[in-house]
Amino acid sequence: MMPDTRTVDHVPVPGPAATDQRLPDDGRGMRRRRVLGWTVIAAFLILVGIAAALLSGIGAWNERDRLDPESVGPGGTAALVEILRERGVDVTVTRDRDETMRALAEAPATLVMADSAILGDDALQAIFDAATDVVLIDPRTRGVEMLFPGATASGFAPAETVDPECETDAAVRAGSVMPGRLVEPGTSDAVACYPSGDGFGLLTSSSGEGLTAAFDGRDLITNENLAADGNAALALNLMGRLPNLVWYVPSLTDSDIATEPTLGELTPGWVTPAIVLLGASAVAAALWRGRRFGPLVLERLPVTARASETMEGRGRLYESGRDALYAADSLRLGTLERLRRALALPPAASATDIADASARLAALPHQDARRLLIEDEPRDERELIALSDGLRALEAAVARGIRGEGDAQPEQTKR
Template identity: 55%
Template sequence: MSAVSDAVAASPSRTRSERRRRITAWAVIAAVLVGVGILGAVLGGIGQWTERDVLDPQSAGPSGTRALVTILGEHGVRVVIARDRAAVEDALAPGGATLAVADAPYLSDDALVELTDAAADVVLIDPRARTLRLLLSGSDTYGVGPGEPVDPGCALPEANRAGAIIPGAIYQPAEGAMACYPTGGGFGLLAQERDGGRVVAVDGRAVFTNELLAENGNAALAVNLLGRHPTLVWYMPSIQDSDLAESDPTLGELTPPWVSPVIVLLLTSGLAAAIWRGRRFGPLVAERLPVTVRAAETTEGRGRLYAHARDAVHAADQLRLGCLGRLSGLLGLGPGATAAEIADAAAARTGYDRGAVRGILIDEIPRSDAELVDLDRRLRSLEQAARARVRPDAVRPERNTP
């Protein structure tokens, strides 16, 4: 009774201990996941701050331009970094400033022209065909240079003082525009005078970035172009500045109003069906069967089926299988012995004719119930004879049933 009482008393404490271990394990897993998320966010923020976008004046990565901004500051140029249109307009309001702008696909033509008109000089550091069409009327993109150093080959003072560079994108100039750095059928720099200033187009990715600034005359050209005025406004356009009207309808606008409720209804129905027909989770529960069937009743049922089907051959096979299994164990042959090996071993041990034993155990096919009964009798007689040879003390005389 004391052992039972101790086991009963220990069971709740063991259950609490196991529950405490499970809770601790899940808490540790959750803490690790939270820590990994925080670390990923921190690393992502650091990478975003150091790398940012291409030609970003605050980026220290290979494609950023922080080195150029530092050099301009050392030359007395005040660099204003603007990331929205309002900041650009405020910085250009006093006048006499240079505007460096990358491609601005989010701005409409009117907005881009209005913004650049407020600057004295405009340097397009990543121009596309639309920007060239608007600000350097008649000019267009032409391709990419062959990647070799090229001399200015023009009368632009800033280019001549800088010397050779390796242009990236090249352009086709309009009539009246000054074209420098001829290569590959195009030019690496375009300049066109306008009222109160000028517009310059150059591929800043190949000249202004931190990775390439120290090569050839890149640094000198960048400082000469961007440092003509005491103030440089560096504008990085973003999608928040867009003034383009939505012209195409969205997918939600094209969808009939009844589609969304139907989708929600289908999802709800699928979830309900999954819960209804899904597997029930939880520990297995032992359930008592309503009926216990004894092995003897199963055997008798099979015998009645064989008798009803009048399948004497099948019944004989079952009798022989049972006898062969018992003889194999009795003669020490093991479960891997074949029927022929068991028959030969039984004939040798009992002294019976080998052909007769094989006929009893393998070859003879009963055709009627009488032959099946006779075969059963001979099987039992053979098994009893083998047992008498192997274990003579354990053999009991067979009782005749009425």
């Protein structure tokens, strides 16, 4: 395969005049943009953290507000607690199971609490047993079954007031109320009051000196509903029998439910420090590499590249690709450019014009010149070599014609 036969000696490259020329964007501008970018990222992370804290706080406040004896919100029960204290009842609010057990052991007291999934069956039963009176203000099936064996929680009452229709003194003196969630006495010996729908709004049971009651306090004793109907009277009659009252709000630390080991507990101790170390290394690497980026600078390149090296490299590429047609096009482009300059033709001259002018000067048929410079398509290396020889002979014939030497016709054409 014949490589490009152009006679260029050197390839022009940028000279030293372009060395160390900086782009218009200086280092101070890039530093300002970098600082601004990090500031925006930090501000975004801070805003996300604040939003998450606010959302979690709102959720925690809503959970505490529901039937919380210290909450003055619509769903709290602080108003009922203040009324009980005004009536001479010593109300103690506890949020710890051990503290609750100690308070109940000091003197006969009424326990007021909502059934909570935080406590296991044994812990809940122990608290019930420690109290003299028990008032369950958020009855669920488990708590109702513990207080009234055979009873259960059922659906919800329609939005209408109902009369007690029972002999329980606390309900009779309170009058009509609008129940929320209903309970069903089932096979228990509990007294059911406030019939509505498929259940009752109140279950009570007396044993010795103690009283046990269960009703849905969410629609009766909250701050927003306490003044309606006989709600306040019913709550005071059930909770104010004894001089001491313990209002227990279970917390997460009170849980006695055995849980499966978490992923953190199953993970070896060295994993967390390794993750932290890898994260710190990644951040340090990012900062280190980020500081290396600066303004672009034009650097000095190698001064010269020999044309023979470029020609040899291109020739090896064409040979490895076995693209004879592309190599032929490269040879023709170089030959056409050299012939145009030798014939003093304008840069806009077409390949046909160059071929015709070369044919006239070399005393060749126009068709033969066009075949060499335009039309022939070599299919393999043998035909490519023949084309390269023909182009070289055509250039030599044109050069002789320019010099005025006789018989400028190429030898291959003569044969």
